Amino acid sequence: MKIVNLGESNTVLNRFVAELRDVNIQHDSLRFRRNIERIGEIMAYEISKDFAYSEKNIPTPLGIAPMNTPDNQVVISTILRAGLPFHHGFLSYLDNAENAFVSAYRKYKDRLNFDIHIEYIASPSITGKTLIVTDPMLATGSSMELAYEALLTKGAPAHVHVASIICSKPALEYLKKKMPENCTIWIAALDEGLDDHSYIIPGLGDAGDLAYGAKL
Ligand SMILES: O=P(O)(O)OC[C@H]1O[C@H](OP(=O)(O)OP(=O)(O)O)[C@H](O)[C@@H]1O
Numbered sequence: 001m002k003i004v005n006l007g008e009s010n011t012v013l014n015r016f017v018a019e020l021r022d023v024n025i026q027h028d029s030l031r032f033r034r035n036i037e038r039i040g041e042i043m044a045y046e047i048s049k050d051f052a053y054s055e056k057n058i059p060t061p062l063g064i065a066p067m068n069t070p071d072n073q074v075v076i077s078t079i080l081r082a083g084l085p086f087h088h089g090f091l092s093y094l095d096n097a098e099n100a101f102v103s104a105y106r107k108y109k110d111r112l113n114f115d116i117h118i119e120y121i122a123s124p125s126i127t128g129k130t131l132i133v134t135d136p137m138l139a140t141g142s143s144m145e146l147a148y149e150a151l152l153t154k155g156a157p158a159h160v161h162v163a164s165i166i167c168s169k170p171a172l173e174y175l176k177k178k179m180p181e182n183c184t185i186w187i188a189a190l191d192e193g194l195d196d197h198s199y200i201i202p203g204l205g206d207a208g209d210l211a212y213g214a215k216l
Pocket residue numbers: 079080081082083104105106116135136137138139140141142143144171198206207208209
């Protein structure tokens with residue numbers, strides 16, 4: 001397993017993450033969604049450096065241009081709801097990828113305890129493919145673990161990329177144990193811990209609500 005924290009380098013990515021976190025900026029939901037999307041675009045570009053490439057002869061109006069292009073069959077998979085703008089960012093750059101969607105939500109038994117429910121999955125076969133599972137937040141890591149388990153009912157991927165924006169240290173430790181050896185975890189920030197409601201501290205709050213509004 002490999003872990004890549006893109007936030008460790010000083011790039012414009014860190015400004016997009018800062019804007020997601022900033023209470024004075026994050027309530028602009030259009031900007032919030034677009035920043036998640038922009039981070040998806042950057043992460044897709046970074047992950048594409050891990051793909052397998054082969055040379056193809058591309059016909060131009062004036063001749064033949066030898067070009068190295070990727071050969072991986074990619075499936076971008078997203079955990080609803082907060083994953084949607086992230087998914088779109090990935091799809092902007094990996095536009096010939098296939099797509100999968102999984103629903104995961106926290107059902108609170110009381111203020112502190114919850115189960116995660118997976119009720120919906122729409123996915124092509126993932127056998128032999130490069131599976132990218134995207135979700136902007138990894139708090140306990142349970143939604144990612146359960147979504148990945150649900151996706152395994154659709155085949156055995158050749159490689160798995162977990163792509164997230166803010167990951168808590170406990171979630172990273174948890175996923176190191178739960179995800180397979182052929183997995184790379186990509187994050188943009190590693191935060192210290194969780195509050196008693198299992199929200200990431202300092203985190204950004206509720207990504208789904210900030211992107212799409214409060215739910216009942
Ligand atoms: O690592 P975990 O402890 O499982 O928490 C992370 C999950 O929480 C968020 O979704 P949420 O359940 O808030 O649903 P939403 O996107 O519909 O708001 C986030 O997008 C993850 O799916």
